[in-house]
Amino acid sequence: MTIQVREHSFDGIQEFDNRLPNWWLWTLYLACIFSVVYWVYFHTIGIGDLPGEAYAVEQRAAAARLEAQLAANPVNDEMLLKLSKEPAFVADGEKIFKDPARCALCHKPDGSGLIGPNLTDDLWIYGGKPMDIYTTILKGRPRGMLAHESFGQGFVQRATAYVLHIKNTNLPGKPPEPDAKKEQ
Ligand code: HEC
Numbered sequence: 001m002t003i004q005v006r007e008h009s010f011d012g013i014q015e016f017d018n019r020l021p022n023w024w025l026w027t028l029y030l031a032c033i034f035s036v037v038y039w040v041y042f043h044t045i046g047i048g049d050l051p052g053e054a055y056a057v058e059q060r061a062a063a064a065r066l067e068a069q070l071a072a073n074p075v076n077d078e079m080l081l082k083l084s085k086e087p088a089f090v091a092d093g094e095k096i097f098k099d100p101a102r103c104a105l106c107h108k109p110d111g112s113g114l115i116g117p118n119l120t121d122d123l124w125i126y127g128g129k130p131m132d133i134y135t136t137i138l139k140g141r142p143r144g145m146l147a148h149e150s151f152g153q154g155f156v157q158r159a160t161a162y163v164l165h166i167k168n169t170n171l172p173g174k175p176p177e178p179d180a181k182k183e184q
Contacts, residue, residue, distance in 0.1 A: 112173025
């Protein structure tokens with residue numbers, strides 16, 4: 001192999017004109033091929049999910065699994081009471097409750113009542129037992145309490161857990177309804 005020195009010279013420095021090694025060239029060729037395949041797969045035809053979409057798909061699958069799990073377990077006083085003592089579950093319920101477009105709209109963010117009754121006292125129109133509260137939130141009540149069935153089990157159980165959590169904290173608020181009865 002004859003070593004060729006290129007003609008140009010910068011400040012007296014000259015370069016060889018060596019052939020690039022094959023392994024180096026192949027990394028270049030393979031990167032080119034990969035980029036074309038990647039572009040066609042993810043963008044032109046769009047078979048593959050981009051990372052953002054792949055993440056959303058996984059999240060939806062996880063949410064569906066949780067929903068199925070919750071739906072498979074029978075809802076009863078005992079399990080709702082247990083959920084109301086799980087800090088993460090209650091924190092989710094708090095977010096639902098304090099959403100200005102949801103419960104907070106009618107019960108105030110602190111639950112002390114506005115259009116809907118004060119939920120922090122020990123007086124209940126439809127009962128203050130876990131299943132009573134759960135049924136109220138799930139099915140709604142005639143004088144303006146909305147049904148939340150369409151939001152799913154996860155939503156209703158979290159909201160119930162939060163109401164159980166603030167129950168009997170006795171914040172001053174809306175005066176009790178005439179037909180509300182005392183209950184622990
Ligand atoms: C559009 C207004 C409105 C929204 C939104 C609303 N409520 Fe109510 N809620 C009411 C009204 C009004 C009542 C009283 C219904 C009645 O007397 O028939 C009530 C009753 C209740 C009761 C029963 C209280 C009792 O004394 O028995 C519970 C529990 C309750 N709401 C929880 C919730 C939760 C949790 C949410 C959010 C998921 C929510 N509410 C969203 C208006 C609302």
